[in-house]
Amino acid sequence: MKASEDRSSDRTPASAAPLLELRRVSKYYGDSRVLNDVSFELYRGETKIILGGSGSGKSTMLKLMMGLERPDEGQVLIEGVDVTTASERDLNLLRPRIGMVFQESALFDSLSVFENVAYRLYERNMDEEEIEDRVERILGFVGLKEAINQMPSELSGGMKRRVSLARALAFQPKAMLYDEPTAGLDPITSRKINELIIRLRDTDDVSSVFVTHRLRDAFTLASQYAAEADGQVRFVREDGTFCIAHTRFVMLHEGGIIFEGPDEVLRKSTDPYIQKFIA
Amino acid sequence: MTPMPFGPKAAVIEVQETALLAVRSIRGAFRRPFYFRDILIQMDHIGVGSLTIIMLTGFSTGAVLTLQSSAAMSRFGAVGLTGSLVSVVLVRELGPVLSALLVAGRAGSGMASELGSMQVTEQVNAMRALGTDPIKKLVVPRLFATVTMQPLLTIVADATGIVGGLAVAVGMLQISANLYLSSAWNGLNYYDVLGGLIKPIVFGAIIAVVSCRCGMRTEGGTQGIGRSTTQAVVVSSVLILVTDFFLTRLILLYTS
Numbered sequence A: 001m002k003a004s005e006d007r008s009s010d011r012t013p014a015s016a017a018p019l020l021e022l023r024r025v026s027k028y029y030g031d032s033r034v035l036n037d038v039s040f041e042l043y044r045g046e047t048k049i050i051l052g053g054s055g056s057g058k059s060t061m062l063k064l065m066m067g068l069e070r071p072d073e074g075q076v077l078i079e080g081v082d083v084t085t086a087s088e089r090d091l092n093l094l095r096p097r098i099g100m101v102f103q104e105s106a107l108f109d110s111l112s113v114f115e116n117v118a119y120r121l122y123e124r125n126m127d128e129e130e131i132e133d134r135v136e137r138i139l140g141f142v143g144l145k146e147a148i149n150q151m152p153s154e155l156s157g158g159m160k161r162r163v164s165l166a167r168a169l170a171f172q173p174k175a176m177l178y179d180e181p182t183a184g185l186d187p188i189t190s191r192k193i194n195e196l197i198i199r200l201r202d203t204d205d206v207s208s209v210f211v212t213h214r215l216r217d218a219f220t221l222a223s224q225y226a227a228e229a230d231g232q233v234r235f236v237r238e239d240g241t242f243c244i245a246h247t248r249f250v251m252l253h254e255g256g257i258i259f260e261g262p263d264e265v266l267r268k269s270t271d272p273y274i275q276k277f278i279a
Numbered sequence B: 001m002t003p004m005p006f007g008p009k010a011a012v013i014e015v016q017e018t019a020l021l022a023v024r025s026i027r028g029a030f031r032r033p034f035y036f037r038d039i040l041i042q043m044d045h046i047g048v049g050s051l052t053i054i055m056l057t058g059f060s061t062g063a064v065l066t067l068q069s070s071a072a073m074s075r076f077g078a079v080g081l082t083g084s085l086v087s088v089v090l091v092r093e094l095g096p097v098l099s100a101l102l103v104a105g106r107a108g109s110g111m112a113s114e115l116g117s118m119q120v121t122e123q124v125n126a127m128r129a130l131g132t133d134p135i136k137k138l139v140v141p142r143l144f145a146t147v148t149m150q151p152l153l154t155i156v157a158d159a160t161g162i163v164g165g166l167a168v169a170v171g172m173l174q175i176s177a178n179l180y181l182s183s184a185w186n187g188l189n190y191y192d193v194l195g196g197l198i199k200p201i202v203f204g205a206i207i208a209v210v211s212c213r214c215g216m217r218t219e220g221g222t223q224g225i226g227r228s229t230t231q232a233v234v235v236s237s238v239l240i241l242v243t244d245f246f247l248t249r250l251i252l253l254y255t256s
Helices: A058-065 A088-097 A113-123 A128-141 A157-169 A187-203 A215-223 A263-268 A272-278 B007-028 B036-075 B079-120 B123-129 B134-171 B177-187 B190-216 B221-255
Strands: A020-029 A032-042 A047-051 A073-078 A098-101 A175-179 A207-212 A224-229 A232-237 A247-253 A256-261
Touching: A020 A058, A032 A058, A032 A073, A032 A256, A047 A058, A047 A215, A058 A073, A058 A175, A058 A207, A073 A088, A088 A098, A088 B123, A098 A157, A098 B123, A113 A128, A113 A157, A128 A157, A157 A187, A157 B123, A175 A187, A187 A207, A187 A215, A187 A224, A187 A232, A207 A215, A215 A224, A215 A247, A215 A263, A247 A263, A247 A272, A256 A263, A256 A272, A263 A272, B007 B134, B007 B190, B036 B079, B036 B134, B079 B123, B079 B134, B079 B177, B079 B190, B079 B221, B123 B134, B134 B177, B134 B190, B190 B221
Parallel strands: A047 A207, A047 A247, A098 A175, A175 A207
Antiparallel strands: A020 A032, A020 A073, A224 A232, A247 A256
16 A cells, blocks of 8 residues: 555546546346436546435446446446447456455455455466565555455454455555445444545545445545554544545435535435435 | 246347357357466366266166166077177267266256355456456356366266176176176277267266356345256256257267
8 A cells, every 4th residue: 555645635636537437327127227317427536425225226336337237328438448338358457447345245255365365466467475465465454464364254244344345455446436335234343444445545545436325434434534644544533624525425316316415515405315314 | 137037038048148158158268368277176176076976877877787788688698798788878878978967966056056156145246346257267167177077077987887787797697707898898889989978078068058157147145046056957957868869860870
């Protein structure tokens, strides 16, 4: 992980093409429409939190961004490259630029923690020593150095989620997609995961899309930031003097985006569904 | 997401998808990256792992076949030809078909359930997200391993079958080992052996492609995995039996 620079600078979205873009995308499963004419952009340095109830199409949106599924209408672009028409082969070259943490971790259960995290590095035929070095560093970052030789079945749910995070980070992606990374975890473990995500955003400058239906996590992400001083990372609650400008909310309802903006606007929204959701 | 195979449209789509998977994995077998380690693991699992059950089946089939055929042959006073009958039936038909059915039950079900649980727990998607083509990483090694191991397993089944027959012939039917073996050897010609080795290659491909396809299309959690596993065994077994008929017809057409 590279050291943080002054985090207030360099936070404006680059004017270049967005890292990820959905252009008027619709997706059907059978006869039911899961996403309806959705447009979405993620620029460098941005964090977008996608909120929505179960079945609102949140996970589908992530899978589309990753090119794991293809839209029925509209376009999906990764770094300006249209993936809608790209071949599976070209997609395999594009996908590793983005890391993804799956809902149930999706660790390869026949491989150890080390092999899971090193998976992509071995695929790229990296030097053995370099691989070991990097895997240890990343596992240190998520606080799981001692579990390096364990098998996924021996890990708790929270540890699995962190290994999954480490695996996605191994290839230093420019953007991370989190599919309900705290679902089913206790508050303390969730807090740990959220802190890791905040650190990645604030000290390592990784853009991210965070899908959740848990408001608590969403507001934690929007209201806290990581500050690094003397090699120590502290998590600071936003106190009005500092605004986490590039963390925005996107609200999905019945396959369409009904809100997009910062948290203070979301809290004041008069839309009846949003009011019910955040109540 | 594919619908469950009900109705003619779904059936056609399923056949198309399976054919597509076969084409993709054959193409994938010739393109980098290659997963040699996975191929070796699968060869060990499918080949070496199935050895015991193949030998057991081969031996008992040969033994029973000898018992039955010697009884029939004695009616014509041709007990001396028992060895020929056993070897021809084994090498041409029973060896390839029985070992294919066994591998379908043992390795095919394993493939479908393993790939099925990987699909259900999103490991397949995670693999794709990390930039690996699951066809190359998961399907090609299984296809390659089954296609190469199936003929070898068939040879083992044939050989143990003939040995099983020998044991019965010598131990119970008072046929001399010399007579039985020379009759078995003389009964076979080059085309019997060739045909008996073409069949397992085709059967191996059927088992791997059908089982992998069943596994990859799994949906609906644990129940779905069970369904895929059953489907893999049933579909590949039926296909093996049906293909066997047409293959036999083809081989006979070209060799006689």
